[in-house]
Amino acid sequence: MNATLAADPAPAGRSALHRRRSRRLLSLAALVGALIVAVAASLAYGAHPVPLDAVWQALVAPTGGEDDIIVRSLRIPRTVLGVLAGLALGAGGALMQGHTRNPLADPGLLGVNQGAALGVVTAVVVFGVTTLGSYIWFGFAGALIAAVLVFVLGTVRGGATPVTLALAGAAVSALLYGLISAIVLGSRQGMDTYRFWHVGSIAGRELAVAGQLAPFLVVGFVLALANTPGLNSLALGEDVSTALGRHVGRTRLLGVVAITLLVGAAVSACGPIAFVGLLVPHIARVLTGPDYRWLVPCAALLGAVLVLLADVLGRVVAGDTLEVGILLAAVGAPGFIYLVRRRGLSRI
Amino acid sequence: MTRPRLQAEHVRLGYDERIVVDGLDFDVADQSVTVIIGPNGCGKSTLLRGMGRLLRPRGGSVLLDGKRIDKLPTKDVARTVGVLPQTPSAPAGLTVGDLVARGRQPHQHWYRQWSAGDEDAVAYALSVTGMSSLADRAVDELSGGQRQRAWISMTLAQQTSLLLLDEPITYLDLAHQVDVLDLVYRLHTERGTTVVMVLHDLNLAARYADTLVAMHDGRIVSQGKPDEVLTEELLSDVFGLDAKVVADPVAGTPLVLPISAHLRDEA
Numbered sequence: 152m153n154a155t156l157a158a159d160p161a162p163a164g165r166s167a168l169h170r171r172r173s174r175r176l177l178s179l180a181a182l183v184g185a186l187i188v189a190v191a192a193s194l195a196y197g198a199h200p201v202p203l204d205a206v207w208q209a210l211v212a213p214t215g216g217e218d219d220i221i222v223r224s225l226r227i228p229r230t231v232l233g234v235l236a237g238l239a240l241g242a243g244g245a246l247m248q249g250h251t252r253n254p255l256a257d258p259g260l261l262g263v264n265q266g267a268a269l270g271v272v273t274a275v276v277v278f279g280v281t282t283l284g285s286y287i288w289f290g291f292a293g294a295l296i297a298a299v300l301v302f303v304l305g306t307v308r309g310g311a312t313p314v315t316l317a318l319a320g321a322a323v324s325a326l327l328y329g330l331i332s333a334i335v336l337g338s339r340q341g342m343d344t345y346r347f348w349h350v351g352s353i354a355g356r357e358l359a360v361a362g363q364l365a366p367f368l369v370v371g372f373v374l375a376l377a378n379t380p381g382l383n384s385l386a387l388g389e390d391v392s393t394a395l396g397r398h399v400g401r402t403r404l405l406g407v408v409a410i411t412l413l414v415g416a417a418v419s420a421c422g423p424i425a426f427v428g429l430l431v432p433h434i435a436r437v438l439t440g441p442d443y444r445w446l447v448p449c450a451a452l453l454g455a456v457l458v459l460l461a462d463v464l465g466r467v468v469a470g471d472t473l474e475v476g477i478l479l480a481a482v483g484a485p486g487f488i489y490l491v492r493r494r495g496l497s498r499i
Numbered sequence: 500m501t502r503p504r505l506q507a508e509h510v511r512l513g514y515d516e517r518i519v520v521d522g523l524d525f526d527v528a529d530q531s532v533t534v535i536i537g538p539n540g541c542g543k544s545t546l547l548r549g550m551g552r553l554l555r556p557r558g559g560s561v562l563l564d565g566k567r568i569d570k571l572p573t574k575d576v577a578r579t580v581g582v583l584p585q586t587p588s589a590p591a592g593l594t595v596g597d598l599v600a601r602g603r604q605p606h607q608h609w610y611r612q613w614s615a616g617d618e619d620a621v622a623y624a625l626s627v628t629g630m631s632s633l634a635d636r637a638v639d640e641l642s643g644g645q646r647q648r649a650w651i652s653m654t655l656a657q658q659t660s661l662l663l664l665d666e667p668i669t670y671l672d673l674a675h676q677v678d679v680l681d682l683v684y685r686l687h688t689e690r691g692t693t694v695v696m697v698l699h700d701l702n703l704a705a706r707y708a709d710t711l712v713a714m715h716d717g718r719i720v721s722q723g724k725p726d727e728v729l730t731e732e733l734l735s736d737v738f739g740l741d742a743k744v745v746a747d748p749v750a751g752t753p754l755v756l757p758i759s760a761h762l763r764d765e766a
Contacts, residue, residue, distance in 0.1 A: 170635075171594070171596075171597075171635075252590075377609065380604065380607070380609075380612075383601055383604075384601060384604055386589075386590045386593075387587055387588075387589060387590075387598075387601065388584070388587050388588060390548070390553045390582070390584035390587065391584060391587050393552065393553050393573070393582075394551060394553060394577065394580075394581065394582035394583070394584065394654075395577055395601065395602070395604045395605055395657070396572075396573045396574035396575075396576065396577025396578070396604065396605040397573070397574075397604070398573060436592070440592050440593070440594070440597070441590040441591065441592050441593045441597075442597060444612075
């Protein structure tokens with residue numbers, strides 16, 4: 152150590168900070184570029200490919216031709232929903248892994264998926280709601296109720312800890328799953344709707360669905376970004392976080408609210424899309440390192456890219472019969488295994 | 500005498516059903532170096548966590564500059580008191596520079612994330628702990644001693660006038676132990692930092708402490724200048740250690756020489 156306390160400006164440390172910052176900015180810019188490409192691909196490719204200039208035509212000056220109808224009424228809603236769901240699941244997954252300090256944590260851990268599923272089947276079987284635009288509200292309400300239940304059950308003396316939250320989430324999910332099974336097994340229509348919803352898809356939804364959920368997603372994103380400095384301190388442990396002047400309980404609560412809004416909205420509209428929330432934060436972490444102020448936005452962008460590309464791939468290889476949820480499970484599982492074996496899961 | 504910086508008043512601390520410290524009073528004088536010693540499980544760390552508001556007292560109160568610490572905004576407290584808990588862990592891949600930068604959180608706001616003042620504080624904290632050249636390295640890839648210094652550097656970046664350090668020199672070899680304690684002592688003499696440390700090494704504790712506090716079973720059994728506290732009687736009562744205490748030939752402070760069982764048998 153230096154013999155004097157006089158500060159030495161340490162140019163090495165300073166330039167390292169700047170280098171890392173420019174690398175992260177570059178990653179962010181590259182992801183924005185990738186998202187633009189994915190959006191273009193999602194608008195252009197499918198069972199009926201539309202050339203990019205025709206896509207542009209359909210966007211800015213539609214004439215009502217076949218291409219215009221396909222792009223405007225089918226692909227735009229699907230693409231918008233894919234972007235929103237991907238952003239939400241990516242950001243929600245990064246937050247979830249950060250709060251639980253568990254690299255295997257998935258946003259579904261809070262019971263949000265099963266809560267949304269129970270909401271959907273209840274709407275269909277009990278209330279006779281059949282349109283997707285209506286039952287997503289039940290799904291969203293179910294997701295919120297499940298998350299609140301998990302948070303309350305997981306809060307033991309001294310507050311919610313990652314372990315108690317995970318246990319409460321598992322218990323509540325199992326309970327809700329039992330209820331869902333009981334309801335759908337007794338109702339053919341419930342079963343059909345549940346199957347249609349549960350596969351995980353961004354197809355066949357109207358643009359209004361995205362519009363309905365957008366306010367919740369926007370609030371969810373703002374809260375998620377506001378949560379990132381707190382999450383950075385929480386990653387050093389609860390004691391250090393408290394020593395740095397954070398309210399650990401408030402930081403966790405803010406995170407749970409953000410995750411619930413993001414994932415609840417995405418899942419109720421699209422069904423549980425597997426692997427995005429689990430896989431994407433790991434890839435984003437490679438690009439940004441463990442700083443959540445960068446990790447959360449990068450995971451969000453990456454989530455959107457992944458969902459769109461998986462959806463496009465499904466359309467191209469199977470002509471619109473392979474839903475994004477199935478394709479992501481098929482591609483995501485081996486991808487995740489590769490990631491675990493090749494890089495090891497980081498301690499977080 | 501000026502008012503104590505930090506005070507515990509009849510403080511009761513514990514975990515779940517277990518009360519570790521009950522009705523303890525303790526004052527930390529301004530610009531002093533206080534070292535807490537005691538056997539494992541005597542409540543040293545618990546007391547330090549209570550004083551640093553990491554553990555909420557079940558009874559009594561902790562006062563910072565005369566005000567109840569739990570009534571002060573925790574971010575304000577974090578600009579006055581730096582606390583380094585025992586064996587903290589960093590997420591994989593976090594660089595030393597980023598870790599130390601997180602020490603600036605109490606000085607940051609949502610509308611101003613990073614300032615020139617933050618930059619200087621981080622550069623200073625890195626330089627003074629000898630970590631500048633390692634700023635780009637991942638914390639989890641460092642040796643135990645470097646890692647310990649990275650955490651100390653983070654706590655220094657907080658730029659507080661009070662430092663509470665829980666076993667800051669575990670995992671370090673003797674040369675690095677002395678380095679860290681010399682650094683802490685210089686902060687004390689050159690910047691007037693008030694320091695409270697938990698240390699296991701009694702000889703180093705005696706050498707660096709203005710005030711030595713010996714704890715046993717959650718109580719303070721002796722408190723004062725090192726040569727008043729560190730006696731053969733205390734070592735036997737508190738630590739159950741048969742030892743001789745002589746004057747340290749280097750510093751003149753008490754030096755504990757344990758009488759090991761095999762030596763006792765021979766005598």
